[in-house]
Amino acid sequence: MPSTAERARRLCLHMAELGTTHIRSHVDVEPEFGLAAVDALLEMRAGLEGGPIVELVAFPQFGLLTNPGTAALLEAACRAGAECVGGIDPSVIDGDAEAHLDTVFAIAERTGAGIDIHLHESGEVGAASLAMICERTRALSMAGRVAVSHAFCLGTVADARAGALIDAMAEAGVAVVTYAPGNSPVPDLKRMEAAGVTVALGTDGIRDVWTPYGDGDMLERAMMLAYRLGYRRDEDIELALDAAITGGAKVMGLADHGLAVGCAGRILLVDAETPAEAVCVHPASVQAVGFLSVNSISPPGNR
DSSP, rough: OOOOHHHHHHHHHHHHTTTTOOOEEEEEEEETTTOOOOOHHHHHHHHHSOEEEEEEEEEEOSSSSOOOOOOOHHHHHHHOOSSEEEETTTTTSSSHHHHHHHHHHHHHHHHEEEEEEEEOHHHHHHHHHHHHHHHHHHHHHHHSSEEEEGGGGGGOHHHHHHHHHHHHHHHEEEEEEEEOOOOSSSOOOOHHHHHHEHHHHHOOOOSSSSOOOSOOOHHHHHHHHHEEEEOOOOHHHHHHHHIIIIIIIHHOOOOOOOOSTTTTTEEEEEEEESSHHHHHOOOOOOEEEEEOOOOOOOOOOOO
16 A cells, blocks of 8 residues: 555645645644654655645644643644644534633744634534634734634524624634535635635545545536535636635735736646636646746736
8 A cells, every 4th residue: 555655645746737736734643643644744745846835734633632642743743844733623622612722822823833723613612713713813913824624603603693703804814714515504705705804725535534525626626616605607606716726825825826927836728718617617637838927917808
């Protein structure tokens, strides 16, 4: 059986073929196997040539407070090279949201790492956790460095409560990462965009123990997001694509990413007439041409 590093390398190169240039990957950390997975992915990305840039999140999949020794390993992972520290369901899994979040934010403060917290918690339980994340982000001036993956609570609380949480996220600079799940609420892109909240699109499991679905094709994932939100107009469908491209770049702090003067990036050609068609059809092949330094932008009629 291929090693963890080899399987990760194959997936990264496959995603590069499909047009992905940057990846944020959550890596499980826990006392039974320590930093083995983190070490494997650090080894993989050190030798990755011709593939995407990989950013790692040290992730307490099996609990933080309820799994003694995990906090120290998370900090060690960040000092070893993981760019972010993760958290997961502070109330439901650990039973103490205050202590869980205090631990995660303290590790980030000591190491300079970013934060990416999985928040599956629904209803008021999740809303309370999200509010605490916003409070700590503001208190530590971490705007733009904190993301909440999933944030199902935004779709399971009263509209006024959801609106207040969205405003708090915008004020604190907390982003949301969704993956367009099949049976859970999806953040309202239009509402989040209007409030100024960054929404990024990711893929959850890829043919793993969590789900048999997912192949790393982000155009297909954008189609699933637009479909879940009931989008039909081209400009709405393009919002889903923007979450995958611009939203993802913002979450990863890529200052020189995008089609703007001064940016540099790989040229990717997709067999579609419009961005919306690319999302709806999500062609299987993407051709990488080379690198482009953007010095000027011409309107569509002047190509």
